[in-house]
Amino acid sequence: xxxxxxxxxxxxxxxxxxxxxxxxxxEAINYGIDVYIMExxxxxxxxxxxxxxxxxxxxxxxxxxxxxxxxxxxxxEIENVNIEALYELEKKGVEVYPQPRVLEIIKDKGIQKQFxxxxxxxxxxxxxxxxxxxxxxxxxxPFVMKLRTGGYDGRGVQVMRSExxxxxxxxxxxIAEEFVPFEKELSVIVARNKSGEVAVxxxxxxxxxxxxxxxxxxxxADVSKDVERRAKEIAMDVINKLDMVGILAVELFLKSDGEIxxxxxxxxxxxxxxxxIECNITSQFEQHLxxxxxxxxxxxxxxxxxxxxxxxxxxxxKGPAIYQGIEESIKLPGVHIHxxxxxxxxxxxxxxxxxxxxxxxxxVKRIAAKLKDRIQVITG
Ligand code: ADP
Numbered sequence: 001x002x003x004x005x006x007x008x009x010x011x012x013x014x015x016x017x018x019x020x021x022x023x024x025x026x027e028a029i030n031y032g033i034d035v036y037i038m039e040x041x042x043x044x045x046x047x048x049x050x051x052x053x054x055x056x057x058x059x060x061x062x063x064x065x066x067x068x069x070x071x072x073x074x075x076x077e078i079e080n081v082n083i084e085a086l087y088e089l090e091k092k093g094v095e096v097y098p099q100p101r102v103l104e105i106i107k108d109k110g111i112q113k114q115f116x117x118x119x120x121x122x123x124x125x126x127x128x129x130x131x132x133x134x135x136x137x138x139x140x141x142p143f144v145m146k147l148r149t150g151g152y153d154g155r156g157v158q159v160m161r162s163e164x165x166x167x168x169x170x171x172x173x174x175i176a177e178e179f180v181p182f183e184k185e186l187s188v189i190v191a192r193n194k195s196g197e198v199a200v201x202x203x204x205x206x207x208x209x210x211x212x213x214x215x216x217x218x219x220x221a222d223v224s225k226d227v228e229r230r231a232k233e234i235a236m237d238v239i240n241k242l243d244m245v246g247i248l249a250v251e252l253f254l255k256s257d258g259e260i261x262x263x264x265x266x267x268x269x270x271x272x273x274x275x276x277i278e279c280n281i282t283s284q285f286e287q288h289l290x291x292x293x294x295x296x297x298x299x300x301x302x303x304x305x306x307x308x309x310x311x312x313x314x315x316x317x318k319g320p321a322i323y324q325g326i327e328e329s330i331k332l333p334g335v336h337i338h339x340x341x342x343x344x345x346x347x348x349x350x351x352x353x354x355x356x357x358x359x360x361x362x363x364v365k366r367i368a369a370k371l372k373d374r375i376q377v378i379t380g
Contacts, residue, residue, distance in 0.1 A: 016077030017044035154212020182253035187272035188235035279306035307368035
């Protein structure tokens with residue numbers, strides 16, 4: 001295995017080249033680590049800043065093998081990758097983090113939920129719906145129907161409240177989850193390196209928009225000390241029980257009686273951790289790098305309070321992107337802008353994000369509210 005000047009694996013490959021890879025590379029540069037990307041879209045956000053770009057299909061066995069075989073460490077930016085190839089690469093001595101075994105559990109929401117049940121991790125009760133067309137869905141109302149594989153950002157999730165909603169049921173194998181009347185949606189980012197060291201970030205709270213994308217994130221979450229402690233405990237429990245290496249986002253529901261349930265997990269840097277770039281000592285991207293290279297993990301302590309807003313493609317605009325309102329936004333104190341370098345916009349496409357950092361949460365929230373709708377991504 002080729003080693004870099006730290007004596008660690010040198011060639012680091014990422015499957016997927018979106019904004020998560022781009023922000024990861026921005027941190028890897030500080031360590032002098034070369035990052036190779038494989039992705040089908042040659043104009044993807046990571047393409048222009050990676051060490052070398054390979055055009056390829058991350059779901060294709062041969063493409064993943066050809067790319068991964070020359071790497072020392074391979075990681076992913078998205079769960080939807082060819083897992084068989086990752087197992088093969090592991091056998092050949094390539095380190096793959098998160099491990100293919102973990103990706104296999106997470107990729108299928110049915111297996112993921114079963115993992116929680118088998119490992120005493122709190123989650124809402126569920127049943128499998130193998131053949132939705134012939135299943136008796138009426139008797140399950142109200143429930144949440146989730147496609148077992150292929151869904152993301154809320155696509156593949158349908159809340160079924162009434163008989164009418166059942167018309168929107170999916171046709172592929174799914175699960176039916178008990179509807180959780182949650183008070184808040186929380187998220188905890190946790191990292192674990194190969195040596196088993198674990199580092200957990202303060203809990204954040206998220207508000208989602210109609211398209212199920214994070215509209216606002218606040219760090220720290222406005223919750224009791226007890227909820228904070230319990231949310232972190234659950235996140236650490238999940239990563240330990242998965243025996244996973246890398247960074248993991250644990251999305252949680254907080255109920256009004258204080259009960260916390262795991263909604264779902266993502267084994268990679270996550271939208272709910274973007275604020276860590278400016279608001280915590282170690283960003284989630286640097287932490288991911290540290291964990292997969294088995295470096296000591298960094299402090300997760302907050303340096304400032306934060307809010308994060310996604311910059312989404314405006315409705316009714318599809319084509320080459322033009323950003324409006326950036327200059328007025330960065331005039332406000334504590335505002336940090338991140339544009340992902342995507343050439344084309346479309347409604348609700350994640351085009352960038354803004355973080356507001358500040359000493360006082362009331363100021364941070366006031367500025368975040370001013371930013372809402374101020375930045376528009378339109379076409380000419
Ligand atoms: P995705 O993987 O596409 O992000 P999620 O499983 O996170 O999908 O679900 C998207 C959203 O749907 C959640 O953020 C939450 O608001 C809502 N949701 C999901 N499961 C439930 C549930 N069991 N009860 C109530 N709301 C839910």
